[in-house]
Amino acid sequence: xxxxxxxxxKFQQHEVLKGIDLEVKKGDVLTxxxxxxxxxxxxxxxxxxxxxxxxxxxxxGSTLKVNAIKPSKKDILALRQKTAMVFQNYNxxxxxxxxxxxxxxxxxxxxxxxxxxxxxAERLLHKIGLEEKRDAYPSSLSxxxxxxxxxxxALALNPEVILFDEPTSALDPEMVGExxxxxxxxxxxxxxxxxxxxxxxxxxxxxxxxxxxDGGHIVEEGTPxxxxxxxxxxxxxxxxxxxxxxxxxxx
Amino acid sequence: xxxxxxGILFAQIMERLPITIAMxxxxxxxxxxxxxxxxxxxxxxxxxxxxxxxxxxxxxxCTPLLVQLFLVYFGVPQLLSAFGIYINDxxxxxxxxxxxxxxxxxYLAEVIRSAYLxxxxxxxxxxxxxxxxxxxxxxRVILPQAFVLALPNLGNTIIDLFKDTSLAxxxxxxxxxxxxxxxxxxxxxxxxxxxxxxxxxxxWGVCIIIEIIIHQIEQRFKKGRVNVAKT
Numbered sequence: 100x101x102x103x104x105x106x107x108x109k110f111q112q113h114e115v116l117k118g119i120d121l122e123v124k125k126g127d128v129l130t131x132x133x134x135x136x137x138x139x140x141x142x143x144x145x146x147x148x149x150x151x152x153x154x155x156x157x158x159x160g161s162t163l164k165v166n167a168i169k170p171s172k173k174d175i176l177a178l179r180q181k182t183a184m185v186f187q188n189y190n191x192x193x194x195x196x197x198x199x200x201x202x203x204x205x206x207x208x209x210x211x212x213x214x215x216x217x218x219x220a221e222r223l224l225h226k227i228g229l230e231e232k233r234d235a236y237p238s239s240l241s242x243x244x245x246x247x248x249x250x251x252x253a254l255a256l257n258p259e260v261i262l263f264d265e266p267t268s269a270l271d272p273e274m275v276g277e278x279x280x281x282x283x284x285x286x287x288x289x290x291x292x293x294x295x296x297x298x299x300x301x302x303x304x305x306x307x308x309x310x311x312x313d314g315g316h317i318v319e320e321g322t323p324x325x326x327x328x329x330x331x332x333x334x335x336x337x338x339x340x341x342x343x344x345x346x347x348x349x350x
Numbered sequence: 351x352x353x354x355x356x357g358i359l360f361a362q363i364m365e366r367l368p369i370t371i372a373m374x375x376x377x378x379x380x381x382x383x384x385x386x387x388x389x390x391x392x393x394x395x396x397x398x399x400x401x402x403x404x405x406x407x408x409x410x411x412c413t414p415l416l417v418q419l420f421l422v423y424f425g426v427p428q429l430l431s432a433f434g435i436y437i438n439d440x441x442x443x444x445x446x447x448x449x450x451x452x453x454x455x456x457y458l459a460e461v462i463r464s465a466y467l468x469x470x471x472x473x474x475x476x477x478x479x480x481x482x483x484x485x486x487x488x489x490r491v492i493l494p495q496a497f498v499l500a501l502p503n504l505g506n507t508i509i510d511l512f513k514d515t516s517l518a519x520x521x522x523x524x525x526x527x528x529x530x531x532x533x534x535x536x537x538x539x540x541x542x543x544x545x546x547x548x549x550x551x552x553x554w555g556v557c558i559i560i561e562i563i564i565h566q567i568e569q570r571f572k573k574g575r576v577n578v579a580k581t
Contacts, residue, residue, distance in 0.1 A: 149475050180481035190476035194494045204480035207490055256480060 100125055101260055101291070106145055106155035106167070108138075115141045116152070117315040123260065123308070126289045130302035130323075133312035134338060139295045142312070143262050146293070147182045148175045159259050180208060183253035184262040187269050189245040191237035197248050198224065198233040204256045216255075223251040227281060243274030247281055254285065261285075263294040299342055303327045311335045359533065359541075360548050366529040367552065373447055373515045373525060378508060380451035385458030386493075392463050403459070410456030415449075416517055422449040423521045446518040454511050461507060465500035466492065498571045505564035509557055516553070526552060 101123040108116040115138045123129050131139045144150040145167075146157060152167040159181045165174045183204075191200050198220050205216035224230050227247040237245055246266055253261045266282070267275045279301050286292055286305050296302060302309055302323060309326040311319045311334075319326050319335045330336045388407070391399045410418070423445045427437050469492050477487035519528035530549045534542050 147479060149478060176481065176483060179478055182479075184475075184479035186472070186476065186479075188472060190472045190479075192473065192476060192491050194491065194498075203490065204482075207486055208481040252480065262479075 100158075100160060101146075101293075102156075102158040103146065104156050104158075106142065106157075107153045108141055108145060108150060109153055115315055116145070119155075119312075119315075119317055121310065121317070121320075123291060123293060125259075125291055127308050128286045128292045128294065128306040129308040129310065130294045130296055130306040131310045131312055132296065132299065132302055132338075133318075137312045138315045139312050140264055143184075143264050143293060143295050146260075146262055147179050147184060149184070180256075181259045182262055183256045183258040183260075184264065185246070185249045185253050185266050187265045189237070189242070189249045189269075191245055191248055191252070193237055196234050196236055197229060197240070200237070200248055201251050201255045204252065209256070219255050220251075223255055226254075226284075227251050241274060242270045243277045246270065246274075246278045250278070250281055250285070254290070260291040260293060263292060263296070265295050265297065267296070267298060299327060299339070311338065313338070355541075356544065356548070359545060360552075362533060363526050363529050363545070363549055363552060366524060366526045367556075369443070369523065370512075370515050370525040370527075371556075373443065373450065373518060373523070374508075374512050376447045377450035377454065377511060377515075380447065381454040381458050381511075384451060384455035385462055388455060388459035389462035389466060392459060393466055407456040407459060410453055415453055415514055416520065418453055419446065419449045419517055419521060422452070442518070442522040445521060446515070446523050450511060450514065450518075453514070454507055457507050457510075458504070461500050461503040462496065465496040465503075468499050469495045494571075498568070501564060501568045501571070505561065508564070509560055512557060512560060513553060 101121075103119060103121045106116050106119040107114075119138075119142055121129075131143065133139050141150055145152040145155075148165075148170070151170075155167045156164060157167065157178065158164045159178065163174070163177055163181065165178055191197075192203060195203060198217070201220035201223055202213070202216040205211045205219060206213060211219075221230075221233075224233055227250065229244060229247060229251075232240060232244065232248075237248070240248070250261075250266075263282070267278050270278060275298070279298065282292070282294070282301070283305050294302075294306065304323075306323055309320065309323050310317055311326055311330070311332075313334055319330060319332045325331075326335065327339065330339060388403050391403050394400075423442065426445075430437055473491055473495065474487055477491050482490070515525060516527040518525055519531055522528075524532065526549060530545045533545055534540075
Protein backbone atom coordinates (compact mmCIF):
# COMPACT_ATOMS: atom_id res chain seq x y z
CA UNK A 100 0.00 0.00 0.00
CA UNK A 101 1.25 3.44 -0.89
CA UNK A 102 -0.32 6.55 0.48
CA UNK A 103 0.61 10.09 -0.42
CA UNK A 104 -1.01 13.00 1.29
CA UNK A 105 -0.85 16.74 0.86
CA UNK A 106 2.05 16.83 -1.57
CA UNK A 107 3.09 20.37 -2.44
CA UNK A 108 5.98 21.38 -4.65
CA LYS A 109 7.18 24.74 -5.85
CA PHE A 110 9.97 25.58 -8.31
CA GLN A 111 10.93 29.11 -7.33
CA GLN A 112 7.66 31.01 -7.70
CA HIS A 113 6.01 28.40 -9.85
CA GLU A 114 3.69 26.12 -7.94
CA VAL A 115 3.73 22.74 -9.64
CA LEU A 116 1.88 20.54 -7.16
CA LYS A 117 -0.90 22.05 -5.11
CA GLY A 118 -1.80 19.39 -2.60
CA ILE A 119 -2.02 15.91 -4.06
CA ASP A 120 -3.60 13.03 -2.13
CA LEU A 121 -3.42 9.56 -3.54
CA GLU A 122 -3.69 6.00 -2.39
CA VAL A 123 -2.44 3.00 -4.31
CA LYS A 124 -3.26 -0.52 -3.24
CA LYS A 125 -0.98 -3.48 -3.62
CA GLY A 126 -1.19 -4.86 -7.13
CA ASP A 127 -2.76 -1.71 -8.52
CA VAL A 128 -1.76 -0.40 -11.90
CA LEU A 129 -2.23 3.32 -11.63
CA THR A 130 -1.86 5.54 -14.66
CA UNK A 131 -1.49 9.28 -14.42
CA UNK A 132 -2.57 11.19 -17.48
CA UNK A 133 -2.82 14.88 -18.20
CA UNK A 134 -1.47 17.68 -20.36
CA UNK A 135 2.20 18.68 -20.39
CA UNK A 136 3.16 20.84 -17.44
CA UNK A 137 0.38 19.49 -15.26
CA UNK A 138 2.88 18.15 -12.72
CA UNK A 139 2.54 14.43 -13.47
CA UNK A 140 6.25 13.75 -13.74
CA UNK A 141 7.14 15.99 -10.83
CA UNK A 142 4.60 14.15 -8.71
CA UNK A 143 6.06 10.78 -9.71
CA UNK A 144 9.58 11.98 -8.91
CA UNK A 145 8.40 13.16 -5.49
CA UNK A 146 7.49 9.59 -4.59
CA UNK A 147 11.14 8.49 -4.52
CA UNK A 148 12.51 11.91 -3.62
CA UNK A 149 14.30 12.56 -6.88
CA UNK A 150 12.37 15.76 -6.34
CA UNK A 151 11.97 16.80 -2.73
CA UNK A 152 8.36 17.80 -2.04
CA UNK A 153 7.95 20.98 0.01
CA UNK A 154 5.18 19.49 2.11
CA UNK A 155 3.33 16.23 2.54
CA UNK A 156 3.81 12.69 3.71
CA UNK A 157 4.67 9.55 1.83
CA UNK A 158 3.79 6.15 3.25
CA UNK A 159 4.91 2.85 1.82
CA GLY A 160 3.67 -0.30 3.48
CA SER A 161 2.82 -0.10 7.13
CA THR A 162 6.33 0.60 8.38
CA LEU A 163 7.66 3.55 6.43
CA LYS A 164 6.20 7.02 6.74
CA VAL A 165 8.23 9.97 5.54
CA ASN A 166 7.41 13.58 6.23
CA ALA A 167 8.68 15.78 3.41
CA ILE A 168 9.40 18.79 5.59
CA LYS A 169 12.30 17.28 7.45
CA PRO A 170 13.15 13.88 6.04
CA SER A 171 16.20 12.07 7.35
CA LYS A 172 18.74 10.69 4.89
CA LYS A 173 17.87 7.25 6.16
CA ASP A 174 14.18 7.74 5.34
CA ILE A 175 14.93 8.92 1.82
CA LEU A 176 17.21 5.95 1.24
CA ALA A 177 14.58 3.56 2.61
CA LEU A 178 12.00 5.11 0.31
CA ARG A 179 14.27 4.65 -2.68
CA GLN A 180 15.05 1.08 -1.74
CA LYS A 181 11.38 0.20 -1.61
CA THR A 182 10.69 1.73 -5.01
CA ALA A 183 12.24 1.50 -8.45
CA MET A 184 11.94 3.76 -11.45
CA VAL A 185 11.85 3.41 -15.20
CA PHE A 186 12.94 6.61 -16.90
CA GLN A 187 11.85 8.32 -20.06
CA ASN A 188 15.41 8.28 -21.38
CA TYR A 189 16.19 4.82 -19.98
CA ASN A 190 19.18 6.06 -17.92
CA UNK A 191 20.96 2.73 -18.01
CA UNK A 192 24.43 2.71 -16.47
CA UNK A 193 26.58 3.47 -19.49
CA UNK A 194 29.71 1.85 -18.08
CA UNK A 195 28.03 -1.46 -17.38
CA UNK A 196 26.81 -4.28 -19.56
CA UNK A 197 23.16 -5.25 -19.79
CA UNK A 198 23.67 -8.04 -17.27
CA UNK A 199 25.62 -5.79 -14.90
CA UNK A 200 22.92 -3.14 -15.13
CA UNK A 201 20.37 -5.60 -13.82
CA UNK A 202 22.70 -7.04 -11.17
CA UNK A 203 23.93 -3.68 -9.84
CA UNK A 204 21.10 -2.98 -7.41
CA UNK A 205 21.08 -6.55 -6.15
CA UNK A 206 24.77 -6.70 -5.30
CA UNK A 207 25.42 -3.11 -4.24
CA UNK A 208 22.15 -2.16 -2.54
CA UNK A 209 20.63 -5.45 -1.45
CA UNK A 210 24.03 -7.03 -0.76
CA UNK A 211 23.14 -10.28 -2.50
CA UNK A 212 25.92 -12.56 -3.66
CA UNK A 213 27.13 -12.23 -7.25
CA UNK A 214 25.91 -15.74 -7.93
CA UNK A 215 22.41 -15.02 -6.69
CA UNK A 216 22.23 -11.69 -8.52
CA UNK A 217 23.37 -13.32 -11.74
CA UNK A 218 20.63 -15.92 -11.50
CA UNK A 219 17.96 -13.24 -11.04
CA ALA A 220 19.40 -11.20 -13.90
CA GLU A 221 19.56 -14.19 -16.26
CA ARG A 222 15.96 -15.04 -15.49
CA LEU A 223 14.85 -11.45 -16.21
CA LEU A 224 16.89 -11.31 -19.39
CA HIS A 225 15.02 -14.34 -20.56
CA LYS A 226 11.76 -12.66 -19.67
CA ILE A 227 12.53 -9.50 -21.65
CA GLY A 228 13.91 -11.60 -24.50
CA LEU A 229 17.39 -10.10 -24.60
CA GLU A 230 19.59 -13.02 -23.57
CA GLU A 231 21.81 -12.55 -26.59
CA LYS A 232 22.59 -8.97 -25.47
CA ARG A 233 23.70 -9.86 -21.96
CA ASP A 234 27.26 -8.62 -22.46
CA ALA A 235 26.43 -5.65 -24.69
CA TYR A 236 26.76 -2.07 -23.49
CA PRO A 237 23.62 0.10 -23.48
CA SER A 238 24.94 2.38 -26.22
CA SER A 239 24.77 -0.48 -28.69
CA LEU A 240 21.10 -1.23 -28.02
CA SER A 241 18.02 0.26 -29.64
CA UNK A 242 15.75 2.49 -27.57
CA UNK A 243 13.18 -0.24 -27.13
CA UNK A 244 15.81 -2.72 -26.00
CA UNK A 245 17.30 -0.22 -23.56
CA UNK A 246 13.90 0.46 -22.07
CA UNK A 247 13.24 -3.24 -21.64
CA UNK A 248 16.54 -3.51 -19.77
CA UNK A 249 15.44 -0.51 -17.70
CA UNK A 250 12.30 -2.39 -16.76
CA UNK A 251 14.30 -5.52 -15.92
CA UNK A 252 16.62 -3.46 -13.73
CA ALA A 253 13.60 -2.21 -11.80
CA LEU A 254 11.99 -5.65 -11.59
CA ALA A 255 15.17 -7.24 -10.27
CA LEU A 256 14.91 -5.25 -7.06
CA ASN A 257 11.49 -6.70 -6.33
CA PRO A 258 10.26 -3.30 -5.11
CA GLU A 259 6.93 -2.44 -3.52
CA VAL A 260 6.15 -0.29 -6.54
CA ILE A 261 7.69 0.50 -9.89
CA LEU A 262 7.41 4.10 -11.06
CA PHE A 263 7.26 4.60 -14.81
CA ASP A 264 8.06 8.09 -16.07
CA GLU A 265 6.67 8.27 -19.62
CA PRO A 266 8.45 5.06 -20.53
CA THR A 267 7.55 5.17 -24.21
CA SER A 268 7.79 8.90 -24.95
CA ALA A 269 11.36 8.78 -26.24
CA LEU A 270 10.84 5.71 -28.39
CA ASP A 271 10.35 5.31 -32.11
CA PRO A 272 6.71 4.44 -32.82
CA GLU A 273 7.89 1.02 -33.94
CA MET A 274 9.39 0.24 -30.54
CA VAL A 275 6.55 1.49 -28.38
CA GLY A 276 4.71 -1.79 -28.81
CA GLU A 277 7.42 -4.05 -27.41
CA UNK A 278 7.75 -1.94 -24.27
CA UNK A 279 4.01 -1.66 -23.67
CA UNK A 280 3.70 -5.40 -24.21
CA UNK A 281 6.27 -6.05 -21.50
CA UNK A 282 4.58 -3.62 -19.13
CA UNK A 283 1.28 -5.34 -19.73
CA UNK A 284 2.87 -8.66 -18.94
CA UNK A 285 4.30 -7.51 -15.61
CA UNK A 286 1.05 -5.75 -14.72
CA UNK A 287 -0.68 -9.10 -15.14
CA UNK A 288 1.75 -10.57 -12.61
CA UNK A 289 0.36 -8.33 -9.92
CA UNK A 290 3.26 -5.91 -9.59
CA UNK A 291 2.23 -2.52 -8.26
CA UNK A 292 2.88 0.13 -10.88
CA UNK A 293 2.45 3.89 -11.13
CA UNK A 294 2.69 4.96 -14.74
CA UNK A 295 2.84 8.50 -16.10
CA UNK A 296 1.92 8.16 -19.73
CA UNK A 297 0.39 9.67 -22.82
CA UNK A 298 -0.69 6.25 -24.07
CA UNK A 299 -4.41 6.52 -23.43
CA UNK A 300 -5.11 3.09 -24.85
CA UNK A 301 -2.59 1.54 -22.51
CA UNK A 302 -4.17 3.38 -19.59
CA UNK A 303 -7.57 2.18 -20.64
CA UNK A 304 -6.62 -1.40 -21.28
CA UNK A 305 -4.08 -2.23 -18.59
CA UNK A 306 -4.63 -0.02 -15.58
CA UNK A 307 -7.34 -0.38 -12.97
CA UNK A 308 -6.98 3.13 -11.59
CA UNK A 309 -6.62 6.32 -13.61
CA UNK A 310 -5.77 9.79 -12.39
CA UNK A 311 -6.23 12.85 -14.54
CA UNK A 312 -4.04 15.76 -13.46
CA ASP A 313 -4.10 19.35 -14.54
CA GLY A 314 -2.51 22.49 -13.13
CA GLY A 315 -1.04 20.71 -10.12
CA HIS A 316 -4.33 19.19 -9.00
CA ILE A 317 -5.97 15.83 -9.39
CA VAL A 318 -9.01 16.73 -11.46
CA GLU A 319 -10.57 13.32 -11.66
CA GLU A 320 -9.77 9.79 -10.61
CA GLY A 321 -11.37 6.39 -10.78
CA THR A 322 -11.48 3.32 -12.95
CA PRO A 323 -10.53 3.66 -16.62
CA UNK A 324 -14.19 3.27 -17.41
CA UNK A 325 -15.05 6.27 -15.23
CA UNK A 326 -12.21 8.58 -16.21
CA UNK A 327 -11.43 7.73 -19.80
CA UNK A 328 -14.74 6.48 -21.18
CA UNK A 329 -17.21 8.56 -19.17
CA UNK A 330 -15.32 11.52 -17.76
CA UNK A 331 -17.45 13.75 -15.55
CA UNK A 332 -15.35 16.93 -15.41
CA UNK A 333 -15.28 19.29 -18.33
CA UNK A 334 -11.49 19.62 -18.26
CA UNK A 335 -11.05 15.88 -18.61
CA UNK A 336 -13.51 15.68 -21.47
CA UNK A 337 -11.72 18.50 -23.24
CA UNK A 338 -8.31 16.82 -22.83
CA UNK A 339 -9.51 13.45 -24.03
CA UNK A 340 -11.43 14.91 -26.92
CA UNK A 341 -8.38 16.68 -28.22
CA UNK A 342 -6.36 13.51 -27.85
CA UNK A 343 -8.90 11.41 -29.67
CA UNK A 344 -9.77 13.97 -32.30
CA UNK A 345 -9.89 12.56 -35.79
CA UNK A 346 -7.38 14.17 -38.11
CA UNK A 347 -8.79 17.27 -39.71
CA UNK A 348 -7.31 16.39 -43.03
CA UNK A 349 -5.69 13.36 -44.49
CA UNK A 350 -2.67 13.69 -46.71
CA UNK B 351 85.74 13.11 -28.42
CA UNK B 352 82.91 12.04 -30.68
CA UNK B 353 80.21 9.42 -30.42
CA UNK B 354 81.65 7.79 -27.33
CA UNK B 355 81.20 10.95 -25.31
CA UNK B 356 77.55 11.27 -26.39
CA GLY B 357 76.97 7.79 -25.04
CA ILE B 358 78.57 8.55 -21.69
CA LEU B 359 76.61 11.76 -21.26
CA PHE B 360 73.40 9.97 -22.17
CA ALA B 361 74.07 7.25 -19.61
CA GLN B 362 74.96 9.78 -16.92
CA ILE B 363 71.71 11.66 -17.39
CA MET B 364 69.59 8.52 -17.70
CA GLU B 365 70.91 7.43 -14.31
CA ARG B 366 68.66 10.09 -12.81
CA LEU B 367 65.55 9.30 -14.80
CA PRO B 368 64.08 7.21 -11.93
CA ILE B 369 64.11 10.34 -9.75
CA THR B 370 62.16 12.30 -12.36
CA ILE B 371 59.67 9.47 -12.84
CA ALA B 372 59.28 9.02 -9.08
CA MET B 373 58.52 12.73 -8.71
CA UNK B 374 56.00 12.51 -11.52
CA UNK B 375 54.17 9.50 -10.15
CA UNK B 376 54.16 10.60 -6.51
CA UNK B 377 52.90 14.08 -7.42
CA UNK B 378 50.33 12.62 -9.78
CA UNK B 379 48.85 10.24 -7.21
CA UNK B 380 48.74 12.90 -4.51
CA UNK B 381 47.40 15.43 -7.00
CA UNK B 382 44.66 13.09 -8.17
CA UNK B 383 43.46 12.45 -4.62
CA UNK B 384 43.54 16.15 -3.77
CA UNK B 385 42.02 17.12 -7.11
CA UNK B 386 39.11 14.71 -6.65
CA UNK B 387 38.41 16.09 -3.18
CA UNK B 388 38.55 19.67 -4.46
CA UNK B 389 36.33 18.79 -7.41
CA UNK B 390 33.69 17.30 -5.12
CA UNK B 391 33.83 20.37 -2.88
CA UNK B 392 33.33 22.55 -5.96
CA UNK B 393 30.51 20.44 -7.39
CA UNK B 394 28.62 20.19 -4.11
CA UNK B 395 29.36 23.86 -3.37
CA UNK B 396 30.13 23.06 0.26
CA UNK B 397 29.96 26.43 2.02
CA UNK B 398 33.22 28.05 3.11
CA UNK B 399 35.38 25.22 1.68
CA UNK B 400 34.01 26.07 -1.75
CA UNK B 401 35.22 29.66 -1.48
CA UNK B 402 38.58 28.56 -0.10
CA UNK B 403 39.09 26.15 -2.99
CA UNK B 404 38.11 28.73 -5.59
CA UNK B 405 40.79 30.96 -4.11
CA UNK B 406 43.30 28.11 -4.06
CA UNK B 407 42.62 27.18 -7.70
CA UNK B 408 42.95 30.78 -8.76
CA UNK B 409 46.25 31.20 -6.91
CA UNK B 410 47.60 27.90 -8.13
CA UNK B 411 46.87 28.59 -11.75
CA CYS B 412 47.82 32.24 -11.80
CA THR B 413 51.24 32.19 -10.16
CA PRO B 414 54.33 30.67 -11.76
CA LEU B 415 55.18 27.16 -10.65
CA LEU B 416 58.73 28.29 -9.90
CA VAL B 417 57.41 30.84 -7.44
CA GLN B 418 55.21 28.19 -5.81
CA LEU B 419 58.20 25.90 -5.52
CA PHE B 420 60.20 28.56 -3.68
CA LEU B 421 57.21 29.43 -1.51
CA VAL B 422 56.88 25.84 -0.37
CA TYR B 423 60.61 25.16 -0.05
CA PHE B 424 61.58 28.35 1.76
CA GLY B 425 58.27 29.60 3.10
CA VAL B 426 56.58 26.59 4.62
CA PRO B 427 59.45 25.52 6.95
CA GLN B 428 59.64 29.09 8.25
CA LEU B 429 55.91 29.23 8.75
CA LEU B 430 55.85 25.89 10.55
CA SER B 431 58.82 26.74 12.74
CA ALA B 432 56.72 29.53 14.19
CA PHE B 433 54.47 26.76 15.51
CA GLY B 434 57.40 24.78 16.80
CA ILE B 435 57.45 22.29 13.93
CA TYR B 436 60.79 21.84 12.23
CA ILE B 437 60.88 20.22 8.83
CA ASN B 438 64.21 21.53 7.61
CA ASP B 439 65.79 18.11 7.34
CA UNK B 440 63.22 16.82 4.84
CA UNK B 441 64.76 16.25 1.44
CA UNK B 442 64.12 18.70 -1.39
CA UNK B 443 62.51 15.79 -3.22
CA UNK B 444 59.58 15.86 -0.78
CA UNK B 445 59.13 19.61 -1.12
CA UNK B 446 59.14 19.26 -4.89
CA UNK B 447 56.53 16.49 -4.83
CA UNK B 448 54.27 18.44 -2.50
CA UNK B 449 54.50 21.58 -4.63
CA UNK B 450 53.81 19.72 -7.86
CA UNK B 451 50.93 17.83 -6.27
CA UNK B 452 49.32 21.05 -5.03
CA UNK B 453 49.90 22.72 -8.37
CA UNK B 454 48.33 20.01 -10.53
CA UNK B 455 45.54 19.34 -8.06
CA UNK B 456 44.12 22.72 -9.07
CA TYR B 457 44.20 21.76 -12.75
CA LEU B 458 42.99 18.23 -12.07
CA ALA B 459 40.09 19.53 -9.98
CA GLU B 460 38.85 21.41 -13.04
CA VAL B 461 39.44 18.41 -15.30
CA ILE B 462 37.54 16.13 -12.93
CA ARG B 463 34.77 18.65 -12.36
CA SER B 464 34.06 19.05 -16.06
CA ALA B 465 34.17 15.28 -16.60
CA TYR B 466 31.82 14.74 -13.67
CA LEU B 467 29.36 17.26 -15.09
CA UNK B 468 29.63 15.64 -18.51
CA UNK B 469 28.46 12.29 -17.08
CA UNK B 470 25.18 14.00 -16.33
CA UNK B 471 22.50 14.12 -13.70
CA UNK B 472 20.55 11.28 -15.32
CA UNK B 473 23.11 8.65 -14.33
CA UNK B 474 23.05 9.86 -10.74
CA UNK B 475 19.25 9.72 -10.67
CA UNK B 476 19.37 6.17 -11.99
CA UNK B 477 21.65 5.26 -9.07
CA UNK B 478 19.34 6.93 -6.59
CA UNK B 479 16.32 5.22 -8.09
CA UNK B 480 17.69 1.79 -7.25
CA UNK B 481 18.50 2.90 -3.73
CA UNK B 482 22.20 3.69 -3.88
CA UNK B 483 23.80 6.26 -1.63
CA UNK B 484 25.76 9.15 -3.14
CA UNK B 485 29.06 7.49 -2.25
CA UNK B 486 28.03 4.23 -3.88
CA UNK B 487 26.88 6.10 -6.97
CA UNK B 488 30.19 7.93 -7.19
CA UNK B 489 32.26 4.81 -6.82
CA ARG B 490 30.26 2.47 -9.01
CA VAL B 491 28.88 4.64 -11.79
CA ILE B 492 29.85 8.30 -11.86
CA LEU B 493 33.60 8.27 -11.31
CA PRO B 494 34.33 5.33 -13.65
CA GLN B 495 32.55 7.22 -16.42
CA ALA B 496 34.07 10.56 -15.50
CA PHE B 497 37.52 8.95 -15.54
CA VAL B 498 37.12 7.94 -19.19
CA LEU B 499 35.85 11.39 -20.14
CA ALA B 500 38.73 13.00 -18.26
CA LEU B 501 41.48 10.91 -19.85
CA PRO B 502 42.42 13.21 -22.76
CA ASN B 503 42.72 16.22 -20.44
CA LEU B 504 44.38 14.09 -17.80
CA GLY B 505 46.98 13.10 -20.39
CA ASN B 506 47.72 16.75 -21.13
CA THR B 507 48.12 17.53 -17.45
CA ILE B 508 50.44 14.57 -16.91
CA ILE B 509 52.66 15.63 -19.79
CA ASP B 510 52.75 19.20 -18.51
CA LEU B 511 53.63 17.94 -15.06
CA PHE B 512 56.38 15.72 -16.45
CA LYS B 513 58.03 18.70 -18.12
CA ASP B 514 57.50 20.87 -15.06
CA THR B 515 59.50 18.46 -12.92
CA SER B 516 62.53 19.98 -14.62
CA LEU B 517 62.13 22.94 -12.24
CA ALA B 518 62.95 20.80 -9.22
CA UNK B 519 66.68 21.25 -9.75
CA UNK B 520 66.30 24.83 -8.55
CA UNK B 521 65.79 23.60 -4.98
CA UNK B 522 68.50 20.97 -5.27
CA UNK B 523 66.77 17.84 -6.51
CA UNK B 524 69.16 15.95 -8.74
CA UNK B 525 66.77 14.64 -11.36
CA UNK B 526 67.72 14.43 -15.02
CA UNK B 527 67.71 18.21 -15.29
CA UNK B 528 69.73 18.53 -12.09
CA UNK B 529 72.21 16.01 -13.42
CA UNK B 530 72.52 17.94 -16.69
CA UNK B 531 73.25 21.12 -14.76
CA UNK B 532 75.88 19.33 -12.68
CA UNK B 533 77.62 17.96 -15.75
CA UNK B 534 77.69 21.40 -17.31
CA UNK B 535 78.94 22.95 -14.08
CA UNK B 536 81.74 20.41 -13.76
CA UNK B 537 82.88 21.19 -17.28
CA UNK B 538 82.84 24.94 -16.66
CA UNK B 539 80.03 25.36 -19.14
CA UNK B 540 81.70 23.45 -21.94
CA UNK B 541 79.62 20.99 -23.97
CA UNK B 542 76.41 22.68 -22.94
CA UNK B 543 74.91 22.17 -26.36
CA UNK B 544 75.40 18.40 -26.32
CA UNK B 545 73.92 18.02 -22.86
CA UNK B 546 70.83 19.99 -23.71
CA UNK B 547 70.32 18.09 -26.95
CA UNK B 548 70.50 14.82 -25.03
CA UNK B 549 68.19 15.89 -22.26
CA UNK B 550 65.61 17.27 -24.67
CA UNK B 551 65.61 13.94 -26.48
CA UNK B 552 65.09 12.14 -23.18
CA UNK B 553 62.13 14.38 -22.27
CA TRP B 554 60.72 13.91 -25.73
CA GLY B 555 61.09 10.13 -25.64
CA VAL B 556 59.45 9.76 -22.24
CA CYS B 557 56.59 12.03 -23.32
CA ILE B 558 55.92 9.82 -26.32
CA ILE B 559 55.82 6.80 -24.03
CA ILE B 560 53.34 8.59 -21.72
CA GLU B 561 51.19 9.48 -24.72
CA ILE B 562 51.12 5.87 -25.84
CA ILE B 563 50.20 4.64 -22.36
CA ILE B 564 47.35 7.15 -22.10
CA HIS B 565 46.08 6.15 -25.49
CA GLN B 566 46.14 2.48 -24.50
CA ILE B 567 44.22 3.19 -21.30
CA GLU B 568 41.68 5.21 -23.27
CA GLN B 569 41.09 2.33 -25.67
CA ARG B 570 40.76 -0.12 -22.81
CA PHE B 571 38.31 1.85 -20.72
CA LYS B 572 36.19 3.24 -23.51
CA LYS B 573 33.79 0.29 -23.21
CA GLY B 574 30.23 1.47 -23.58
CA ARG B 575 31.01 5.03 -24.54
CA VAL B 576 30.40 5.65 -28.19
CA ASN B 577 32.38 8.43 -29.73
CA VAL B 578 29.66 10.56 -31.22
CA ALA B 579 32.03 12.75 -33.18
CA LYS B 580 33.60 9.79 -34.96
CA THR B 581 31.59 8.52 -37.89
